[in-house]
Amino acid sequence: MNKVATDYSFGLFINGEWRIKEDTVPVLNKYNQEKIGETSITNESDVKEAVESAKKAFQVPFSLYDRYQVLLKVAQLLKDNTEEFAAIIAQEVGKPINEARGEVGRSALTLENSAEEAKRIHGEEIPVEAAPGSENRKAFTRRYPVGVVAAITPFNVPLNLVCHKVGPALAAGNSVVLKPAEQTPLTALLLTRLFEEAGLPKGRLNVLTGEGHEVGPLLTSNPDVNMFTFTGSPQVGERIRKEAGLRDVALELGNNSATIVHKDADIDQAAQLVAQKSFNNAGQVCISVQRVYVHDDVYDQFLGKVREATSQIKLGDPMDPSTQMGPMIAEEEAARVEEWVNEAVAEGAAIETGGKRDGVFYQPTVLTNVNSEMKVCKQEVFGPVVAIDSYADEDEVISFVNDSEYGLQAGLFTNSLAFAMKAMDHIHVGGLIVNDTSGYRVDHMPYGGVKKSGTGKEGPRYAIEEMTEEKIVVFNL
Ligand SMILES: NC(=O)C1=CN([C@@H]2O[C@H](COP(=O)(O)OP(=O)(O)OC[C@H]3O[C@@H](n4cnc5c(N)ncnc54)[C@H](O)[C@@H]3O)[C@@H](O)[C@H]2O)C=CC1
Numbered sequence: 264m265n266k267v268a269t270d271y272s273f274g275l276f277i278n279g280e281w282r283i284k285e286d287t288v289p290v291l292n293k294y295n296q297e298k299i300g301e302t303s304i305t306n307e308s309d310v311k312e313a314v315e316s317a318k319k320a321f322q323v324p325f326s327l328y329d330r331y332q333v334l335l336k337v338a339q340l341l342k343d344n345t346e347e348f349a350a351i352i353a354q355e356v357g358k359p360i361n362e363a364r365g366e367v368g369r370s371a372l373t374l375e376n377s378a379e380e381a382k383r384i385h386g387e388e389i390p391v392e393a394a395p396g397s398e399n400r401k402a403f404t405r406r407y408p409v410g411v412v413a414a415i416t417p418f419n420v421p422l423n424l425v426c427h428k429v430g431p432a433l434a435a436g437n438s439v440v441l442k443p444a445e446q447t448p449l450t451a452l453l454l455t456r457l458f459e460e461a462g463l464p465k466g467r468l469n470v471l472t473g474e475g476h477e478v479g480p481l482l483t484s485n486p487d488v489n490m491f492t493f494t495g496s497p498q499v500g501e502r503i504r505k506e507a508g509l510r511d512v513a514l515e516l517g518n519n520s521a522t523i524v525h526k527d528a529d530i531d532q533a534a535q536l537v538a539q540k541s542f543n544n545a546g547q548v549c550i551s552v553q554r555v556y557v558h559d560d561v562y563d564q565f566l567g568k569v570r571e572a573t574s575q576i577k578l579g580d581p582m583d584p585s586t587q588m589g590p591m592i593a594e595e596e597a598a599r600v601e602e603w604v605n606e607a608v609a610e611g612a613a614i615e616t617g618g619k620r621d622g623v624f625y626q627p628t629v630l631t632n633v634n635s636e637m638k639v640c641k642q643e644v645f646g647p648v649v650a651i652d653s654y655a656d657e658d659e660v661i662s663f664v665n666d667s668e669y670g671l672q673a674g675l676f677t678n679s680l681a682f683a684m685k686a687m688d689h690i691h692v693g694g695l696i697v698n699d700t701s702g703y704r705v706d707h708m709p710y711g712g713v714k715k716s717g718t719g720k721e722g723p724r725y726a727i728e729e730m731t732e733e734k735i736v737v738f739n740l
């Protein structure tokens with residue numbers, strides 16, 4: 264068993280210094296509610312100082328190669344400290360230790376990719392001379408960092424989703440003010456220590472901890488923040504966009520991800536992947552499988568396999584390597600999921616397996632006989648529940664998938680190239696994953712949704728584009 268974190272007390276990180284405040288809040292192990300650390304509470308002057316230090320640091324040259332080296336060093340330090348980071352993630356999120364290790368590995372890849380992309384920031388030659396009268400002109404574009412980037416991140420993937428913002432922001436030459444989720448701040452603070460160790464110039468990264476509804480408005484009302492990058496709920500994303508005014512805002516928001524299992528699919532493969540990707544991190548993943556549409560011809564066979572696989576999932580202490588699913592982030596979230604499932608049952612849904620809550624745990628649950636108006640289908644459950652329905656033909660199921668306010672990613676199991684191409688053209692999402700579920704992601708791919716799932720793309724190359732401004736220079740020779 265890993266070392267259980269006992270004392271991770273952190274201050275704020277402003278201008279390269281740790282600032283431990285009088286006002287602190289405990290961070291709890293989400294499985295046993297024991298204190299694993301504490302963080303300081305940010306006030307208005309802390310925010311002003313953090314933004315000011317980021318702005319000042321931005322004026323000090325930080326070369327492309329230095330950025331590359333710092334990011335690569337932190338990636339290596341992450342790998343060297345995998346067990347410590349995995350233990351903190353497992354405890355403060357409630358994520359099984361094996362999944363937490365996977366997150367640390369992906370985070371190192373995200374930073375390595377950010378480092379590589381720092382070397383690939385370039386513009387392009389623009390042939391303005393093609394215009395009559397411009398024969399004697401030459402033009403090209405260049406990309407410039409926006410300046411101070413405010414990054415706000417969610418609780419569920421507390422390391423990799425921070426790396427997806429801090430990595431590209433620094434690679435692009437920006438300074439960062441980071442506000443991690445109040446439920447899971449220790450991981451980001453531990454990562455900050457690695458940036459310090461790697462020699463990141465002071466002021467390039469500042470970390471403020473505390474409640475989002477208190478710290479957030481202090482950031483959005485600060486005119487020296489040049490850009491916001493947010494991952495979290497649509498409600499908060501919408502608020503940040505309003506408060507940001509004309510400044511750029513990158514939004515990675517929610518989803519009620521659908522996956523299709525067609526009559527020609529590999530049913531064993533589909534059932535195994537759906538059972539896995541519906542319940543990773545107790546379903547607290549925004550591309551978690553939430554709606555599954557199965558062709559009539561294979562419905563009973565698929566349902567039987569998913570029900571069996573789901574009923575075998577072992578719940579327990581996230582620090583126990585045999586645990587396959589841990590607690591949810593808070594008991595009130597588990598109670599909300601319980602309420603939504605009970606509501607669906609009252610409206611006719613059937614519980615194939617699961618459906619019971621034990622404190623902060625909610626059993627992995629498979630529902631059938633659902634309809635699109637039920638909350639478990641229409642809204643984002645963000646919990647360990649998957650609703651399985653059937654369909655008769657391709658056009659019908661495409662309409663079912665598109666019947667959503669969200670559009671992040673969707674999955675499609677089929678061996679029909681024609682159906683895959685039709686789905687590619689007609690399913691309105693940011694990513695379609697063929698022969699895997701909606702839950703597939705690798706960290707250098709463009710990732711982001713449409714509709715209420717947000718705006719912009721992450722993946723270091725794409726985030727760098729959003730964290731830089733393109734300028735054209737035209738020479739009249
Ligand atoms: N698209 C994606 O890649 C992902 C999306 N999510 C979404 O995040 C949600 C779950 O994560 P949560 O942390 O519960 O989301 P949340 O929206 O409650 O909080 C996210 C972050 O926003 C901060 N915040 C809260 N109120 C704020 C305000 N008024 N102004 C500024 N910041 C504020 C929080 O402190 C936290 O750091 C789900 O909707 C999920 O779909 C989660 C992970 C990835």
Ligand SMILES: O=C(O)[C@H](O)CS(=O)(=O)O
Nearest residue numbers: 419420547548549550704
């Ligand atoms: O959507 C999320 O919760 C994460 O972005 C998914 S992943 O990056 O952990 O695959």
